[in-house]
Amino acid sequence: MKDFIIPIKDMGTPARVGAPVTLTVDGFSVTVPAGTSVMRAAAEAGISVPKLCASDMLEPIGSCRLCLVEIEGMRGTPASCTTPVTPGMVVHTQTAQLKDLRRGVMELYISDHPLDCLTCAANGDCELQDMAGAVGLRDVRYAPGANHFEQRGPEGKNPAWLPKDESNPYFTYDPAKCIVCMRCVRACEEVQGTFALTIDGRSFDSRVSTGTDSFLNSDCVSCGACVQACPTATLIENSVIEIGTPERSIITTCAYCGVGCNFEAQMRGDELVRMVPWKEGKANHGHSCVKGRFAWGYAQHQDRILEAMVRDAITDPWRVVTYDEAISFAADRLRALQAQHGVDSIGVITSSRCTNEETFLVQKLARAVFGNNNTDTCARVCHSPTGYGLKQTFGTSAGTQDFDSVDHTDVAVVIGANPTDAHPVFASRLRKRLREGAKLIVIDPRRIDLLETPHIGQAWHLGLRPGTNVAVLTALAHVIVTEGLYDEAFIRARCDWDEFTDYMAFAADPAHSPEATEALTTVPAETLRTAARVFAGGGNGAIYYGLGVTEHSQGSTTVMAIANLAMMTGNIGRPGVGVNPLRGQNNVQGSCDMGSFPHELPGYRHVSDDTARGIFEAAWGVALSQEPGLRINNMLDAAVGGQFRGLYIQGEDILQSDPDTRHVAAGLAAMDCVIVQDLFLNETAAYAHVFLPGSTFLEKDGTFTNAERRINPVRRVMAPKNGYADWELTQLLANAMGANWTYTHPSEVMAEIAATTPGFANVTYQMLDERGSVQWPCNDAAPDGSPIMHVDGFVRGKGRFMRTDYIATDERTGPRFPLLLTTGRILTQYNVGAQTRRTENSAWHPEDLLEIHPHDAEVRGINDGDWVRLASRAGDTSLRANVTERVAPGVVYTTFHHPTTQANVVTTDNSDWATNCPEYKVTAVQVAPSNGPSDWQNDYAARVLAARRILPAAE
């Protein structure tokens, strides 16, 4: 690591697990696990052996020969990074011989290195510099000769000199400075798992190569692991080139996805220089993806709105006003609506992007100040079926494992998820396990990239027809019960045996066999049987799933089917197994935990539960409604019907992210007071009357809870550009409506959460500062938090099996709409893209494309790159086609990152039976050639422009 400026001790080689071994290093006795390198043992004793090619993130290769040591009784001078310790070993790290040898090595390195340290971007942050100092290099005796760094030599152009590669928008590769230590190559292989880099050529001709002309055109996914690993300025962040080296760092948490990577925000003054994934981060262990590491420029983007605005009607231009005026405008309107149309005529949408504390306050605003339970969150449109399905079967709505659990998994089942794009750091960890021999079963309509993992072992792809998850999972259960592959001891001990026998009889019905369902699901029966046998009999089986499970009319049933499979195979309650929902947004878990849903108080307690309500009534000093409130889609329906009139939306763009855009637009347009609090004038803001500027995760304190229930601290690294953190604006609004909130810091909100919510009882900011993070439940019963759940018994007591009958969705193909559309996401963009589109990430994904199988394309006369019209019964839009065999015939696929695409104009209002989670993953569509954007897209673009007009500020 470039750790000179902000030292993070690099132990040289990775930690090992093993029996203790005691040895002596320079006279100090030290005890380390067997398998540890001499270099790491020395580091444990506080002695840093000089090194260049070793790092504790990578396996050692012993190539630089700088880390030589002498070991008594051993001949020669072995490399300490590749020599394992033995009991009683006596090591010397600093002798006359070693000093000479090391100087010789450094002299060779420096003879082929430009001596422009003063103007080098890595000046002061370069391991080559450090090592030259450490070994006491004082002169270089070699006469100038063949080298890589001089552009011109005595005979004209130097053929060994190569220009910089600046194709990647975030980092630069300068071959002139490369010492061929292979740290970048190994980081790309071992840490990231992409294998984009190799060393081409031998000895003097050795070069780091991407196999193509540039980083941007290679397999590189811009995770930055190689940049972090490079000891020199060869691979370096452009922000460091532009700004200079950072001088301090603050630990915080990525605000993009549910992996919840911890980062060091490395600062110079109040300027953010770079984000470096934190090695102590429990979810990411020093790794990250392109979004978290690089895509934070949106925080400074010129599009950010930094002043409050109001307008009487959505056809008016915006008026910039003071916060006071905007808040009282909003409060007066909301109170007037309640007076005229009833207490229940207004509500809130909490954000899965904001902190737990902010979300808690927004739902408190609805329950305690509005006096109703009209609160919902965008988790509705992604993981609400997880909440319902897991609560029914296990008793609590949460993933069962931590991410470290994957290191013990033997069979990974990935259903309806695309981790390499949506949860990249988890994907890297899973890929590592797959390279170590774990088996992989993918259940997805599309051939996801995980199946292309380099050096993967056995893998099966169950390429099902969209919408048939339940049939496939029930067929897996059929094979397990009829072939006697279930874990009877586990089921008898941990589950209700009678419910299991009922489920067994149900699943054993020949109608559920893989052969009987093959025609429906298109999954070959033999493949499905093999997958069932592998999962049930292959050791630790872990199920990871995403929105391809939940966003269906049978989303909740699918989650139950997953829970059934885990229980019947005994894959619950220990490392390496479990049911793992991969949550989309950074704080989806937290927003659900914090009581964002209209029927549940914080901690998943129903609003009709008198005890739970009593706790909050006592804490808040008001009576609370015991009736469930409206869900997002019900709010919009009621708005169209005229009963629902006002909405406070924090950090969500429901117009772009929710299905059936026209219906959402109609609902919003029917309301009298829409308050949007966001960083940008998002799509929803076109229908808003009040705009309150939001703040970024860099500008406030709080916590996010990731997909493994880990409460991660978010820390303010710079002052909010807009003047207020989001929670402060919520408090202003609440107080303008008559509340008397007096929070001065989010830690006080956390104290209230802990006091009212059993799973958070022992969580404090002080604890998070001390431990880095903690997984809930964290209370007197589990003072250290809970990495793995249901260890000794299910939260609900006995695990519950539920029948999972396949019920076809109403959304069916027919002559007018013969294809099935399914939607997904891509690595470099994030959700509706409001942040990532405002960064250089657009270099990778400038527009959404429609993937279509060559056969379907051919019969329609569509070529790769053509504009096509995508139509469903809800609406139509146009985008460009990408003809590919990744999708099966009859299936088309697109992402929804760009507002101009308006993919949700096409999705319908179908939803999950239990939770109304929209059925994004199945829409019957037709595709036809077209000339360009549809009328709706053109109209829409014009309308949005009009709706974004801002009057010049009054004098």
Add this chain to the structure above:
Amino acid sequence: MSADKLIRMANQIAAFFATQPGEDAAQSVASHINDNWAPPMRGALLDQIAQGAAGLQPLVIAAAPAIRKPKPPLPQA
């Protein structure tokens, strides 16, 4: 709230509980609706049932007596 949508939602709930074992499918449908539907939605559904229940599954109709009637909302907080 559009009646069509409520009917579709109620039928979807009934379709799930119809597949579950035990005699109390109607009670399960009613509990699910009581737990998750806001009072105006329950009221609108009960109105539909009172008006002849066109398009509703028998199980929804069987659940009707156990669906909680909306009470007037709390006074202004």
